Amino acid sequence: MRDFSTDHLALALNTASLGHNLDGHGAGWSPERVIDACAARRFGSIVFWRREVGARANEIGERVRSAGLSVAGLCRTPFLVGSEAIDRTAVLDEARASIDMAAGLGATVLTIVVGGVHPGTKGTAESLKIVAERVADLALYAADRNVKLALEPLNPVYAGNRSCLTTVRDAVDICEAVDAPNLGIAVDVYHVWWDCDLDTQLQRAGKDRILGYHLCDWLADTRDVLLDRGMMGDGVADLKTIRASVAGTGYTGPCEVEIFSANNWWKRDPGEVLDVMVERFHALC
Amino acid sequence: MRDFSTDHLALALNTASLGHNLDGHGAGWSPERVIDACAARRFGSIVFWRREVGARANEIGERVRSAGLSVAGLCRTPFLVGSEAIDRTAVLDEARASIDMAAGLGATVLTIVVGGVHPGTKGTAESLKIVAERVADLALYAADRNVKLALEPLNPVYAGNRSCLTTVRDAVDICEAVDAPNLGIAVDVYHVWWDCDLDTQLQRAGKDRILGYHLCDWLADTRDVLLDRGMMGDGVADLKTIRASVAGTGYTGPCEVEIFSANNWWKRDPGEVLDVMVERFHALC
Numbered sequence: 166m167r168d169f170s171t172d173h174l175a176l177a178l179n180t181a182s183l184g185h186n187l188d189g190h191g192a193g194w195s196p197e198r199v200i201d202a203c204a205a206r207r208f209g210s211i212v213f214w215r216r217e218v219g220a221r222a223n224e225i226g227e228r229v230r231s232a233g234l235s236v237a238g239l240c241r242t243p244f245l246v247g248s249e250a251i252d253r254t255a256v257l258d259e260a261r262a263s264i265d266m267a268a269g270l271g272a273t274v275l276t277i278v279v280g281g282v283h284p285g286t287k288g289t290a291e292s293l294k295i296v297a298e299r300v301a302d303l304a305l306y307a308a309d310r311n312v313k314l315a316l317e318p319l320n321p322v323y324a325g326n327r328s329c330l331t332t333v334r335d336a337v338d339i340c341e342a343v344d345a346p347n348l349g350i351a352v353d354v355y356h357v358w359w360d361c362d363l364d365t366q367l368q369r370a371g372k373d374r375i376l377g378y379h380l381c382d383w384l385a386d387t388r389d390v391l392l393d394r395g396m397m398g399d400g401v402a403d404l405k406t407i408r409a410s411v412a413g414t415g416y417t418g419p420c421e422v423e424i425f426s427a428n429n430w431w432k433r434d435p436g437e438v439l440d441v442m443v444e445r446f447h448a449l450c
Numbered sequence: 451m452r453d454f455s456t457d458h459l460a461l462a463l464n465t466a467s468l469g470h471n472l473d474g475h476g477a478g479w480s481p482e483r484v485i486d487a488c489a490a491r492r493f494g495s496i497v498f499w500r501r502e503v504g505a506r507a508n509e510i511g512e513r514v515r516s517a518g519l520s521v522a523g524l525c526r527t528p529f530l531v532g533s534e535a536i537d538r539t540a541v542l543d544e545a546r547a548s549i550d551m552a553a554g555l556g557a558t559v560l561t562i563v564v565g566g567v568h569p570g571t572k573g574t575a576e577s578l579k580i581v582a583e584r585v586a587d588l589a590l591y592a593a594d595r596n597v598k599l600a601l602e603p604l605n606p607v608y609a610g611n612r613s614c615l616t617t618v619r620d621a622v623d624i625c626e627a628v629d630a631p632n633l634g635i636a637v638d639v640y641h642v643w644w645d646c647d648l649d650t651q652l653q654r655a656g657k658d659r660i661l662g663y664h665l666c667d668w669l670a671d672t673r674d675v676l677l678d679r680g681m682m683g684d685g686v687a688d689l690k691t692i693r694a695s696v697a698g699t700g701y702t703g704p705c706e707v708e709i710f711s712a713n714n715w716w717k718r719d720p721g722e723v724l725d726v727m728v729e730r731f732h733a734l735c
Contacts, residue, residue, distance in 0.1 A: 288688030403573030
């Protein structure tokens with residue numbers, strides 16, 4: 166297993182941790198300023214959100230690489246099912262545009278948050294079938310552009326309106342059904358920490374299907390399921406055990422810190438947030 | 451499978467659906483008034499909460515039976531693990547008192563909500579071991595008083611501070627480990643509706659271990675994970691499929707409506723709420 170106690174080349178910043186620097190959250194840093202701050206602290210890579218990239222995919226990608234970093238990923242496709250995804254053509258068009266953006270950035274991985282229960286259906290099973298069909302279509306398009314697609318299961322609290330995909334088990338089921346070489350999963354501590362079946366399912370997924378590992382912590386008394394994530398060490402997730410499971414598959418990719426925290430971390434100076442990340446990564450991850 | 455389209459003898463009211471009539475929620479109906487209202491609508495049974503019963507267990511139990519109903523259950527033991535459950539002796543004493551109350555009421559089942567991550571541990575695995583040890587102790591005490599104990603897995607969103615037990619799978623694991631004839635599980639739509647593994651795990655549990663089936667609905671845009679549950683039909687849970695799975699085990703016990711809804715159902719007249727329950731039960735459950 167990699168030793169992270171002094172080395173953090175594996176550390177990736179997901180810009181959500183700085184409040185996206187948009188939407189009135191965070192300090193308003195430009196992508197360039199974020200890149201420089203990560204380079205100064207020797208992060209290995211950065212994950213951007215589409216809203217930050219806009220029409221500047223090539224430019225931002227080049228800027229990252231010239232600073233000695235890589236673009237580990239792009240967040241994310243539109244929801245593929247649910248009330249925002251009724252128009253199949255429109256959804257797949259937007260998803261293809263996000264694949265193009267990932268390719269333009271030189272991002273290794275594009276994350277898929279699948280969306281909630283599809284209108285006209287009940288439960289998660291029918292929606293997951295639609296997800297599989299739409300992902301199969303997108304995987305071909307992405308393969309032609311050297312982009313990998315990572316299905317991210319979200320905590321079941323979001324199953325109604327954000328992600329009918331709730332477990333690594335179900336994500337691996339979709340990977341097996343679609344059987345595309347560039348389709349895998351993203352494993353986020355926030356979403357999977359509670360799952361006693363996690364180790365079994367990660368081993369079932371295997372190294373080649375694990376395309377991302379996202380770090381944060383689950384605060385015992387979470388006040389807002391969207392915007393109250395904890396920094397590693399401040400919550401009750403068993404980070405050491407989860408990392409051992411992920412590493413046990415042979416995963417050697419980035420460890421991406423993604424913390425939505427409107428009332429704590431987003432209110433702090435981004436430089437301080439990055440410093441704490443590095444420190445906690447060495448000590449706890 | 452039982453036909454509920456006209457018959458609702460299987461229907462049980464969990465008094466939480468009327469705001470407990472305490473704590474400033476609900477209309478302030480006494481247990482007696484609730485009993486009469488349920489009898490008038492030919493509910494089969496009622497599930498009370500400890501706070502409503504107080505020292506009147508025998509009296510309320512008799513009152514229910516003389517109205518032609520039964521007491522289907524009592525909610526609930528104290529948390530067995532987590533920050534409120536550090537003192538093992540105090541927790542088990544209170545849990546035994548709740549077993550005594552269930553016996554006094556003539557309640558068939560006492561529900562266990564196990565509590566969150568135990569202090570000094572991370573993740574759910576260690577806490578679940580402590581749960582199993584404490585439940586084994588309580589099961590013996592309960593057996594002597596003809597009380598059955600139902601482990602209720604809660605939605606993973608509560609894993610930090612209310613229930614490290616999150617799935618039917620893990621609940622059955624504890625049942626198998628403890629191996630007590632009066633220990634089983636309570637299956638609540640709100641907590642398990644998202645789980646693609648549910649049918650498999652219910653069949654694994656089997657008829658004798660399913661001690662309760664709780665009805666409500668998951669609203670797609672749930673605004674408050676504690677107090678924004680939906681009435682059957684208003685959300686995205688697949689009630690027909692879940693009921694078929696439960697019935698497929700051979701379960702013929704009560705179907706208990708438990709709806710925490712501070713801003714909708716708790717604000718309505720309790721008689722109206724009970725009428726809607728009966729109507730929805732016939733049509734949808």
